[in-house]
Amino acid sequence: MAMMMNDEEYYGSGFEEESKPSEHPTCPFGCQCHLKIVQCSDLGLHWVPYDISPDTRLLDLQGNYITEIRENDLKGLTNLYALVLVNNHISRVHPRAFLPLVRMQKLYFSHNQLTAIPKNLPPSLVELRIHDNQIKKIASGTFLGLDNMNVIELGRNPIKNSGLAPGAFDGLRLNFLRISEAKLTGIPTDLPYTLRELHLDHNQIQAIEVGNLVQYVELYRLGLGYNRIRHVEQHSLHYVPNLRELHLENNLLNSVPTGLPEMKYLQVVYLHSNNISTVDVDAFCPHGFGMKRTFYNGISLFDNPVKYWEVQPTTFRCVNDRMAIQLGNNQKK
Structure with a gap:
């Protein structure tokens, strides 16, 4: 309410x-x-x-x-x-x-x-x-005629990628879509191009591949936490240049995704609870005289096997405040 x-x-x-x-x-x-x-x-x-x-x-x-x-x-x-x-x-x-x-x-x-x-x-x-x-399937043309839609929440339905029929979201100019706690194994590629927020957390997605995000150029928040992502393909984030928040926590990543330094508006990156063991000095910030329009105000790297004392301080040269960095040793439970 x-x-x-x-x-x-x-x-x-x-x-x-x-x-x-x-x-x-x-x-x-x-x-x-x-x-x-x-x-x-x-x-x-x-x-x-x-x-x-x-x-x-x-x-x-x-x-x-x-x-x-x-x-x-x-x-x-x-x-x-x-x-x-x-x-x-x-x-x-x-x-x-x-x-x-x-x-x-x-x-x-x-x-x-x-x-x-x-x-x-x-x-x-x-x-x-x-x-x-x-709900397991969304048929083609399900939302035709709904020209005023702003929010659709579809979480915790047993939807697989095969359950999203071609044209299922045709006609929608949608801002917010959540399909969390479903059975997706990949990022759907036929969602409304107008999306500003896409939340696909708690699924079985294994990778972010080139072409997955091509039509979502308006995205400013992407939620992919609690999946099985091992790999973020090079240049795959190039298609979401306006992204402000990227959530990749609780996945299986071995390294910081490439392409973050080129994202001029990115402000929040959640990478905690992965398998990241090293953080390169240019992992987050542009190299040399490269420009970033907005500084980071949140980077989380805790609960990773990275030796935080080996991370160079200049790695976070484009972070707004040192309190915005959450970096700690991997804790065995």
């Missing part, structure tokens, strides 16, 4: 526009209704209540026992802005269930039993969080 209310700077709160008050305002039994917000969480409900006021802007149904969203469950809720269905047992959504929701911008569907992205999502949708379901 806090996430939903604190991102007004990106796409507005959605509650500014007043709608005509209902002549006969209703509130489902056991729910709490106030200022067009209907809260029916943790009531043991098995179905969506039938008597929800058409003026409702936020409908909270989390923590119930709902198993299905039927065709007419949301009928008449044309003013709905946000729908919270987290922590239910939903495995089926009728293909026409969301058609009445012509103004809905936020849909929270995490912790359910869905096996596919629901069909006919409202074109007005901005944020979709469908974390922790049973």
Whole structure:
């Protein structure tokens, strides 16, 4: 709920526009209704209540026992802005269930039993969080028509690379995508080119290869922690010149990835808990008179077998402050 209310700077709160008050305002039994917000969480409900006021802007149904969203469950809720269905047992959504929701911008569907992205999502949708379901495949054209999307959270679904059909993300101009705790073995190469943040942590990715990041030139944050990455191919980071943060912690790297000194805007690099044994004097900073637009404010190298007393101080000559460096001896457990 806090996430939903604190991102007004990106796409507005959605509650500014007043709608005509209902002549006969209703509130489902056991729910709490106030200022067009209907809260029916943790009531043991098995179905969506039938008597929800058409003026409702936020409908909270989390923590119930709902198993299905039927065709007419949301009928008449044309003013709905946000729908919270987290922590239910939903495995089926009728293909026409969301058609009445012509103004809905936020849909929270995490912790359910869905096996596919629901069909006919409202074109007005901005944020979709469908974390922790049973989704294995995303079909081609799943998000067609969703021109206003900003955030998609798909973490903790058993998605493999083969489960991302060609064209699955066609039509999206997306800023944030998370597919963490899935079954990816490589960086998907057919995601929206507009991405600013891509989080693929806790997967089975083994390498960053040339061509993996070609179309993601807008990225400023890339999360690849907790994978099995042993190798970052030379020049593979060349295609993300605007990157600010790179997370490669808890992998199997033997050395600092090449190409970091050429990344003029890179500020944060997480490399802790790898197998890095040496750090070259030019591992992070441009050689000679090379220029870096922004200095580092965070480099983590702890929990690596590197002998920190052998690292030359000039290695961190383009770091903003010495406190930004986290470097320590490898600790045996």
